[in-house]
Amino acid sequence: ETGVTQSPTHLIKTRGQQVTLRCSSQSGHNTVSWYQQALGQGPQFIFQYYREEENGRGNFPPRFSGLQFPNYSSELNVNALELDDSALYLCASSLQGIDEKLFFGSGTQLSVL
């Protein structure tokens, strides 16, 4: 059973650029959620994807967007990067309708300069 994997592990971008983060869900899971963890804070829900469609969104602007692919992997895209977007981005997978436990990847540390 493979766990949740995220790439890249670290990324440095400049303000105004665009970034794409990738996530492979745990084997057998059909739902992917993305969370942002700023320094000293708990993870904050960005959005969730189920059956390739957005299935709930947190309080994040439209420049945060995502995709889920038929193999349940997912991408998080952030346009027009701002300094405050610097954070650890966590992907979590789960099995919709069965269990609310989320299984997290190790995250992508994004630094916006």
Add this chain to the structure above:
Amino acid sequence: DQQVKQNSPSLSVQEGRISILNCDYTNSMFDYFLWYKKYPAEGPTFLISISSIKDKNEDGRFTVFLNKSAKHLSLHIVPSQPGDSAVYFCAASNSGGSNYKLTFGKGTLLTVNP
């Protein structure tokens, strides 16, 4: 507006003693609660959960207590071990919602001293 609060940023205990981590919530729609543990450079790892229909759930050295009237839950670790040193996050969800969105607290850094 923080719906899940962990008011102690850090806690230090001696090996072998009990660790008690506390969590308060304000949203009465929350009915499922989880604790996650996070080591540096790793993602959060699920530890234990409790449904609002229960007031206690045990798993080995870990016990979670839920007091719905006080909107308070706590995680007890007995006995504490140095390997338990990590950041512990309390999280809550509304299982009647359409997605498994978790609302997290800010975390408590537990240090278990040998």
